[in-house]
Structure formats: structure tokens, C-alpha cells
Amino acid sequence: MVDELVLLLHALLMRHRALSIENSQLMEQLRLLVCERATLLRQVRPPSCPVPFPETFNGESSRLPEFIVQTASYMLVNENRFCNDAMKVAFLISLLTGEAEEWVVPYIEMDSPILGDYRAFLDEMKQCFGWDDDEEDDYEDEEDDY
Numbered sequence: 001m002v003d004e005l006v007l008l009l010h011a012l013l014m015r016h017r018a019l020s021i022e023n024s025q026l027m028e029q030l031r032l033l034v035c036e037r038a039t040l041l042r043q044v045r046p047p048s049c050p051v052p053f054p055e056t057f058n059g060e061s062s063r064l065p066e067f068i069v070q071t072a073s074y075m076l077v078n079e080n081r082f083c084n085d086a087m088k089v090a091f092l093i094s095l096l097t098g099e100a101e102e103w104v105v106p107y108i109e110m111d112s113p114i115l116g117d118y119r120a121f122l123d124e125m126k127q128c129f130g131w132d133d134d135e136e137d138d139y140e141d142e143e144d145d146y
Contacts, residue, residue, distance in 0.1 A: 056097045057095055061129045061130040064129045064131055068122065071092055075088055085119075085121075089116065
């Protein structure tokens with residue numbers, strides 16, 4: 001009985017030693033893979049956005065068409081970031097300054113439904129900041145994508 005236990009203990013020790021060696025080898029492989037991944041990530045640069053970040057809008061009526069084209073273009077090439085109307089409106093709001101920023105505050109304070117409707121928000125901006133109907137026809141195609 002003692003001899004059997006000694007043999008069993010010896011077999012367990014041998015198995016433990018083999019598993020320890022295998023574990024060390026796997027840890028070394030993992031370390032090498034982590035280093036290789038880090039090297040590859042340093043070599044790969046994310047693609048740059050072909051459209052520059054839009055300028056802010058302060059409420060100057062003559063700049064509204066330019067602002068809408070810039071923001072629509074930026075959202076188009078970054079469509080994965082702007083997956084719904086609320087995100088698009090929030091993006092526009094983040095670019096408002098001065099008079100335009102003051103204009104939007106009441107909508108935010110009353111949690112207006114317009115904050116979740118991109119087209120309605122643009123229409124409201126156009127009405128407030130004096131977009132002529134003739135100009136609207138020129139830029140309608142850019143907006144239709146949103």
C-alpha cells in the first residue's frame with residue numbers, strides 16, 4: 001500500500017513538473033504575442049478624416065449655410081459616430097457660440113422634442129437666423145442625407 005502511494009505521489013510530481021514547464025512555455029508565447037501586438041499597433045495609424053472639423057457658429061446669418069454644409073459633411077464621413085438625430089443635434093449644439101448658443105438654451109431647459117429631430121432643429125435654426133428660401137434650395141441636397 002505504501003509503495004503504491006509512493007508511486008502515485010511520484011507520478012503526480014512528474015505531472016506537476018510537466019504542467020509547470022508547459023505553463024512557462026505558454027506564458028513566454030503570450031509575452032511574445034503581446035510585444036508583437038504592441039509593435040504592430042505602433043506601425044498602424046488610424047486613417048485621418050478627409051473632412052476638417054467644422055467651425056463654430058455664433059449666429060451670424062451669412063455663415064449659416066457654411067455651418068450646415070460643414071457639419072453635414074463631417075457627420076457624413078463620420079456616420080458611425082452620428083447614428084441618430086439626437087446625436088446629430090447634440091453635435092450641432094456643441095458648436096454653437098454667442099447668440100446661437102443663447103438661442104438654443106431654452107430648448108435645452110424645456111427638453112424640447114426638437115432636440116431629437118435633426119431636420120426640425122435645422123429648420124428652426126434657418127428660421128431664427130434668416131436663411132432665405134432661395135438659399136435653402138441650394139443646400140437641400142446636402143441635408144437630405146440626414
